Amino acid sequence: MGKEIVYGFAESPFGPIVVARTKDGVCDLQFLGFNRMGVIHELAMHWGVYTPTTQDDDMAKRIEHTVFEENNRNIDLDLKGTEFQIKVWKELLTIPLGKTISYQELAGRLSNPNAVRAVATAVAQNPIAVIIPCHRIIHKDGTLGEYHWGSEIKRQLLDWEKNKLADK
DNA sequence: GAGTGCGTATAAG
DNA sequence: CTTATACGCACTC
Numbered sequence: 241m242g243k244e245i246v247y248g249f250a251e252s253p254f255g256p257i258v259v260a261r262t263k264d265g266v267c268d269l270q271f272l273g274f275n276r277m278g279v280i281h282e283l284a285m286h287w288g289v290y291t292p293t294t295q296d297d298d299m300a301k302r303i304e305h306t307v308f309e310e311n312n313r314n315i316d317l318d319l320k321g322t323e324f325q326i327k328v329w330k331e332l333l334t335i336p337l338g339k340t341i342s343y344q345e346l347a348g349r350l351s352n353p354n355a356v357r358a359v360a361t362a363v364a365q366n367p368i369a370v371i372i373p374c375h376r377i378i379h380k381d382g383t384l385g386e387y388h389w390g391s392e393i394k395r396q397l398l399d400w401e402k403n404k405l406a407d408k
Numbered sequence: 409g410a411g412t413g414c415g416t417a418t419a420a421g
Numbered sequence: 422c423t424t425a426t427a428c429g430c431a432c433t434c
Contacts, residue, residue: 322431322432324430324431324432325431325432352430354428354429354430355429355430355431356428356429356430357428357429357430357431358429358430358431358432359430359431361430361431361432362431362432
């Protein structure tokens with residue numbers, strides 16, 4: 241029996257999202273494509289088929305507001321993955337707003353400069369968009385590279401963060 | 409053990 | 422610009 245999961249839908253400045261959390265923190269934040277229920281299904285699979293899930297859109301809206309309106313990313317998280325994945329995701333949390341680094345640089349910070357593709361794969365599996373800023377990892381030559389939820393959203397997120405910096 | 413992937417470098421069309 | 426080859430390593434099947 242897995243932990244109880246509460247999920248909900250909300251509207252972000254970049255389109256609809258799903259947010260999920262356990263008692264320990266946010267465990268999922270994804271931009272939604274066509275398949276809302278597919279995302280929920282994968283969520284349940286990842287956390288255990290016997291995981292009870294309940295829907296709470298108000299919870300999702302509160303978190304959406306904290307992240308996208310208040311620009312506060314200091315939120316408790318509940319990560320589930322391999323040691324390597326969690327190591328990568330936590331390293332992403334140390335990249336400040338408005339900064340980008342290359343996949344290679346990230347691999348180097350994890351003392352694994354040759355594991356570029358492995359790192360990129362782990363980045364690609366980030367379950368918590370925006371809060372864990374996987375969008376700040378770009379190609380070494382400056383091009384943006386791929387993004388799980390579409391390279392267009394990646395570009396918009398980076399623009400948005402750049403403007404946040406310029407604001408203050 | 410074989411196949412895969414949000415990369416990177418180089419060579420070639 | 423695009424394809425092709427090679428390198429490297431965590432992960433999946």
